[in-house]
Amino acid sequence: MEPFALKQDMLLGTASPATQCEGGEEESSWIYWWGLGNVRDNASPAVAAQHRARWDADAELTKALGVQAHRVGIDWTAVEPHEGQFDDTALARYRGELTMLREGGIHTQIELHHFTNPAWFEDRGGFEREENLSCYLDYVEHAVSLLGDLADEILTFAEPNAYALGGYLGGNYPPGRNNPSACYRVLTHMAQCHVQAYERIHALCAARGWTHCRVSVSLRAADYFAADSRDPLARALVASAQSSVDAAFYAFCLGRSKLPMKYNKYLKPGRWVDFIALEWYGSAPVATLRDTLPAAHPAYRRGGGTALVELLHTLHRTIALPLSVTLGGVEDEVRIPYLCEHLSALSRAALPVEQCFYVPLMDGFEWLDGQSRRLGLMAVDFLTQERALKDSTAFFVQLLRRRDADKDFLAQYGL
Numbered sequence: 001m002e003p004f005a006l007k008q009d010m011l012l013g014t015a016s017p018a019t020q021c022e023g024g025e026e027e028s029s030w031i032y033w034w035g036l037g038n039v040r041d042n043a044s045p046a047v048a049a050q051h052r053a054r055w056d057a058d059a060e061l062t063k064a065l066g067v068q069a070h071r072v073g074i075d076w077t078a079v080e081p082h083e084g085q086f087d088d089t090a091l092a093r094y095r096g097e098l099t100m101l102r103e104g105g106i107h108t109q110i111e112l113h114h115f116t117n118p119a120w121f122e123d124r125g126g127f128e129r130e131e132n133l134s135c136y137l138d139y140v141e142h143a144v145s146l147l148g149d150l151a152d153e154i155l156t157f158a159e160p161n162a163y164a165l166g167g168y169l170g171g172n173y174p175p176g177r178n179n180p181s182a183c184y185r186v187l188t189h190m191a192q193c194h195v196q197a198y199e200r201i202h203a204l205c206a207a208r209g210w211t212h213c214r215v216s217v218s219l220r221a222a223d224y225f226a227a228d229s230r231d232p233l234a235r236a237l238v239a240s241a242q243s244s245v246d247a248a249f250y251a252f253c254l255g256r257s258k259l260p261m262k263y264n265k266y267l268k269p270g271r272w273v274d275f276i277a278l279e280w281y282g283s284a285p286v287a288t289l290r291d292t293l294p295a296a297h298p299a300y301r302r303g304g305g306t307a308l309v310e311l312l313h314t315l316h317r318t319i320a321l322p323l324s325v326t327l328g329g330v331e332d333e334v335r336i337p338y339l340c341e342h343l344s345a346l347s348r349a350a351l352p353v354e355q356c357f358y359v360p361l362m363d364g365f366e367w368l369d370g371q372s373r374r375l376g377l378m379a380v381d382f383l384t385q386e387r388a389l390k391d392s393t394a395f396f397v398q399l400l401r402r403r404d405a406d407k408d409f410l411a412q413y414g415l
Contacts, residue, residue, distance in 0.1 A: 001337070001340055001341070001344070001405075001410050001415040002344065003404070003405055003406045003407055003409075003410065004340075004343070004344040004347050004348065004404065004405055005347060005403060005404035005405075006343065006347050006399070006403045006404065007346065007347040007353055009354065010346065010347065010353050010354060010355065010356060011068040011069040011107055011354065011355045011356070012067070012068050012069070012343075012355075012356055012396075012399070012400055013067050013068055013069030013070050013071065013106075013107065013355060013356070013357045013358075014062065014065075014067050014069075014070055014071075014357060014358055014359070014360075014361040014377060015070065015071035015072075015073070015109075015111075015326060015357045015358070015359035015360060015361060016051055016058070016070070016071070016072060016073055016360060016361050016362070017071075017073040017111065017114045017158065017359065017360060018073035018074060018075035018078075018111075018114060018116065019045050019048070019073070019075070019114065019115060019116045019365060019367075020048060020049075020073075020360050020364040020365050020366065020367075021048055021049045021051040021073065021360060021361070021362065021364045021365075022048055022049075022050075022051045022052040022073070022075055022078070023045070023046055023047050023048040023049065023050045023051065023052050023053070024046060024052050024075065024077070024078055025046045026075075026077045026078055026081045026118070027077070027081070027118070027119035027120075028045070028077040028116050028117065028118055028119055028122075029115075029116055029117045029118075029119065029122045029126075029174040029175070030045045030115070030116050030174060030367075031044070031045060031046060031119070032119060032122065032174060033173070033174040033176075034370075038172075038174075038176075038368065039367075039368060039369075039370040040368060040369055040370055040372060041369070041370040041371060041372040042370065043365065043370030043371040043372070043382075044365075044370075045365045047365070047371075047382065048364045048365040049362050049363065049364040049365075049376075049380045049382075049385065050385045051362075051364075052078070052093070054385065055093060055096070055097045056096065056097070056100065058361075058362075058387075059097050059100040059101055059104075060100070061378070061387060062101065062104075062106065062361065063100070063101070063104035063106065065393070065396070065397050065400070066397055066400045066401060067106060067400070068105075068106065068107060068400065069106060069107035069108075069109065069355050069357065070101055070106050070107070070108060070109070070357075070361075071108075071109040071110070071111055071155075071326070071357055071359070072094065072097060072098060072101075072108065072109070072110050072111070073110075073111050073114055073158075074094060074110055074111065074112050074143055074147070075090070075116070076112070076113060076116065076117065076118055076121075076136075076139055077116060077117070077118040077119075078090040079091060079139065079142070079143055080118060080139050080142075081118060082118075082120060083118075083120045083121070083135065084138075086139075086142050088146065091143065091146045091147060094110075094147055095146065095147060095150060098110070098147065098150035098151065099150060102150060107152050107355070108150060108151050108152050108153075109151065109152060109153040109154070109155065109324075109355075109357075110147060110151045110153075110154055110155065111155040111157075111158040111218070112139075112140055112143060112144075112154065112155065112156055112157070112197075113136070113156065113157045113158065113160075114157075114158040114159065115158075115159065115162075115163050115166075115173065115367070117174075121135055121136075122174065122175060126175065126186070127164075127186045127189045127190050127193070128168075128182055128185055128186050128189070130189060130192075133189055133192060133193050133196075136193050136197075137193060137196055137197060137200060140156065140197045140200065140201065141200050141201075141204065144200075144201050144204055144205075145204060148201070148204065148205055148208070148210055148213055149208070149210050151213055152212060152213065152214070153213065153214045153215070153216065153274075153275070153324075154201060154213060154214070154215050154216075155215075155216055155217060155218050155277060156193065156194045156197045156198065156201075156215065156216075156217050157190060157193075157194060157217050157218070157252075158217075158218045158279065158326075159218065159219070159220040159279050159294070160187060160190045160191075160194075160217065160219070160248070160252070161187060161219055161220050161244065161245065161248040162220040162279075162294035163186075163190070164183050164184070164186045164187035164190065165183060165244070165292075165293050165294060166293055166294040166295060167183075167186070168182045168183035168186050169183040169289075169293065170289070170290065170293035170294075170295060172293060172294075172295040172368060173294065173295070173367070173368075180260075184260050184261055184262050185262055187248060187251070187261060188251065188257070188261050188262040188263075188264050188267075189264075190252075191248070191251035191252045191255075191261070191264070191267060192264050192266045192267060194217050194252050194272065195252075195255055195266065195267060195268065195272050196266065197215075198215050198272045198273070201213070201215050202215065214274035214275055215273065215274050216273040216274055216275050216276065216277045216324070217252045217253070217273060217277065218277035218278060218279050218324070218326060219245065219248050219249060219252065219277070219278060219279065220245075220278075220279045220281065220294065221245050221278055221279070221280060221281070221311060222241075222280070222281040222282060222283070222284040222298075223282065223283040223284060223303065223304050223307035223308070223311075224237075224238045224241045224242060224284050224286050224292060225238060225283070225284070225285060225286065226238050226285070226286055226287075227285035227286055227287040227291070228287065231287070234286050234287050237286050237288070237289060237291070237292055238286050238292075240292070241286065241292040243259075243260070244260060246258065247259065247260060247261045248261070249315065249318075251264075251267060252272065252273070253271070253272055253273045253276070253319060254269065254270070254271065254272065254318075254319070255267045255268045255269050255270050255272055256269055271319060271321075273319070273321065274321070275321050275322040275323065275324055275354065276312075276315050276316065276319060276321050276322070276323050276324070277323075277324040277325075277326070278308075278311070278312070278315070278323070278324070278325050278326070279326045279328060279359075280304070280308050280325055280326065280327055280328060280342070281328040282298065282300060282301070282304035282328070282330070282338070283298065283300075283301045283302075283303050283304045283307065284296065284298045285298060294367075295367075295368055297369075297373075299334075300330050300331075300334040300337070300338050302337075302341060304338075304341065304342065305341040305342045305344065305345030305346070306345060308325070308342060308345060308346070309345050309346065309348075309349045309351070312325070312349065312351055312353070313349075313351065316351055316352075321352075322352045322353075322354045323351055323352055323353045323354060324353075324354055324355045324356075324357075325342075325346060325353060325355070325356045325357070326356075326357040326358075326359050327339070327342055327356065327357065327358050327359070328359060329358070329359055329360055329366075329375030329376065330375060331373070331374065331375065332374055332390060332391075332392065335377075335390075335392040336391065336392050336395050336413050336415070337415060339358065339392070339395070339396070339399075340405065340410070340415060342356075343356060343399075344405075358377055358396070360375060360376050360377070361376060361377055361378060362376040362377065362378040362379070362380050362387060363375065363376035363378070363379055363380040363382075364376060364380065376390075377390065377392055377393055377396055378390065378393055391413070395413055
């Protein structure tokens with residue numbers, strides 16, 4: 001590993017997605033999915049890392065780590081457990097967390113949706129039915145009206161393309177469908193929601209004099225490549241996965257329909273993001289369709305940093321906006337080289353990368369894998385819910401303070 005210095009203006013941060021970290025027994029799509037026996041270790045998302053009960057201590061911990069930016073996941077199910085009935089005590093808790101983070105000088109970003117729907121919305125048919133979209137937009141407007149003054153940035157969705165593919169093409173995520181037409185109908189409706197939410201959020205912020213807030217959507221991407229370059233099916237699947245990401249980018253960010261997305265009269269050509277946000281999941285060898293879906297977990301392999309920068313250049317040439325990158329979690333034993341490779345690549349790139357988040361901040365509920373995968377920067381004992389440092393925590397904290405990684409520093413971690 002070659003020494004590197006972090007890009008001067010790039011903030012280094014962490015994230016706490018709601019379902020992965022919070023816990024809570026409100027009826028949601030993932031509580032339902034767990035109840036059907038679809039989580040491998042049978043760990044319930046009602047437990048997770050109990051961040052909901054420990055948010056103030058976790059906020060203090062985040063400040064103590066020296067984190068420069070933090071993304072807070074907002075749980076739609078907690079905010080609106082029943083249709084049209086908003087629980088403002090939940091939003092008060094989020095206000096408390098965001099206030100503590102900002103008082104610690106931490107740049108705040110909120111995500112309004114990450115894979116999980118309230119059960120009542122799922123029962124109505126979710127994002128597949130156009131008449132349901134106003135439900136999501138009402139939630140967005142209510143949440144932003146009470147949190148927008150404390151958020152530097154707002155993501156309408158995190159990984160909407162993974163949500164649609166996992167739930168409606170692979171059948172691995174709720175609601176467990178396997179219908180390509182439904183998959184892209186859902187994703188197109190989510191793009192429509194994003195465009196309309198973008199307009200509503202900016203109108204609300206302007207009316208209240210909140211001039212600081214920026215809005216975007218964070219799409220999932222990976223470096224897909226054929227596991228066997230001689231396999232025509234694998235090559236076709238790679239091309240399909242890449243075109244799916246490209247089409248989602250054009251729909252959400254530019255309001256333009258490209259196959260395999262559906263035509264939608266509400267998608268209007270324009271610029272519907274204030275910065276480009278990307279969730280990155282490294283190198284992904286493809287042999288079957290499953291390898292292109294969010295349930296796949298390829299082992300870390302070198303080369304993902306170069307591919308990430310190439311993709312960011314492509315996106316930035318399309319829309320010349322600042323960039324925000326979230327690095328998807330990896331196992332403890334490879335986390336430090338993974339972080340080094342990607343942070344080095346981002347720091348060397350001639351690109352306006354403003355932020356790089358690692359997700360999740362702490363071990364928690366890892367979707368289909370429950371508690372069996374430990375991807376957090378911090379360790380969590382699920383019996384006591386005590387937090388503890390890992391080697392990767394120490395590396396991250398030292399890098400935040402140093403802002404560079406010379407040969408001696410890298411040697412401390414065997415790099």
